Amino acid sequence: MPANIKVKICGLTRPEHVLAAAEAGAAYAGFVFFAKSPRHVGVDLARDLALEAPVGLAKVALVVNADDATLDTITARVPLDMLQLHGHETPERVAQIRARYGLPVMKAVGIADAADLAQIDTYGAVADQLLIDAKPPKDAVLPGGNGLSFDWRLVNRKYWPRPWMLAGGLTPENVALAIQMTGARQVDVSSGVESAPGVKDTTLIRAFVAAALR
Numbered sequence: 110m111p112a113n114i115k116v117k118i119c120g121l122t123r124p125e126h127v128l129a130a131a132e133a134g135a136a137y138a139g140f141v142f143f144a145k146s147p148r149h150v151g152v153d154l155a156r157d158l159a160l161e162a163p164v165g166l167a168k169v170a171l172v173v174n175a176d177d178a179t180l181d182t183i184t185a186r187v188p189l190d191m192l193q194l195h196g197h198e199t200p201e202r203v204a205q206i207r208a209r210y211g212l213p214v215m216k217a218v219g220i221a222d223a224a225d226l227a228q229i230d231t232y233g234a235v236a237d238q239l240l241i242d243a244k245p246p247k248d249a250v251l252p253g254g255n256g257l258s259f260d261w262r263l264v265n266r267k268y269w270p271r272p273w274m275l276a277g278g279l280t281p282e283n284v285a286l287a288i289q290m291t292g293a294r295q296v297d298v299s300s301g302v303e304s305a306p307g308v309k310d311t312t313l314i315r316a317f318v319a320a321a322l323r
């Protein structure tokens with residue numbers, strides 16, 4: 110029986126790509142609120158995209174070390190189903206955000222080697238979900254969305270009580286193998302469904318979701 114995989118397409122900036130993700134069978138759409146990102150959306154655009162998203166597509170706001178004022182504005186204006194914290198938020202800050210906004214929180218953890226896996230337990234105690242992503246290079250401008258993968262063997266056959274999503278360098282070509290090697294039940298992609306940084310590609314979105322769900 111095919112596994113019930115959930116797919117998140119992150120960094121969406123255009124309504125046709127939100128629709129393509131939903132029609133292909135993605136479960137989550139991610140909107141990036143990070144000014145240095147080529148995928149950055151302001152609150153007004155994110156609101157329009159979220160309002161046009163088909164019912165059933167969960168809308169996720171990705172923020173990086175956001176303060177309360179920023180989160181107050183985003184959550185007041187954009188209809189959301191989840192917050193994704195992709196910076197250096199402490200476990201205390203994760204718990205605070207979760208309590209303040211009443212939305213499920215997914216905390217990103219960057220993995221380069223086995224020592225990094227401890228974060229999964231630390232943040233698993235306070236977050237609703239975890240995004241297990243490649244650790245960005247030291248000089249990277251972006252803390253995520255760099256199209257880099259980590260050694261999937263690090264998470265092979267591991268069990269964590271919180272739902273988690275595999276991310277980092279996934280593509281239509283490698284996502285099936287990544288799922289098979291890690292046992293992930295959820296996958297997240299950004300660069301791998303783009304024709305250029307920040308430019309999503311409908312054909313690649315469809316191919317990625319099909320490969321993940323097959």
Ligand SMILES: O=C(O)c1ccccc1NCC(=O)[C@H](O)[C@H](O)COP(=O)(O)O
Pocket residue numbers: 119120139141143146147148149171173195242251252253254255256257258276277278279297298299300301
């Ligand atoms: O995508 C961005 O521009 C971004 C900016 C700042 C923080 C995180 C960002 N993306 C994180 C994601 O959720 C990505 O989907 C995830 O890191 C995987 O990215 P990729 O390797 O490009 O598929």
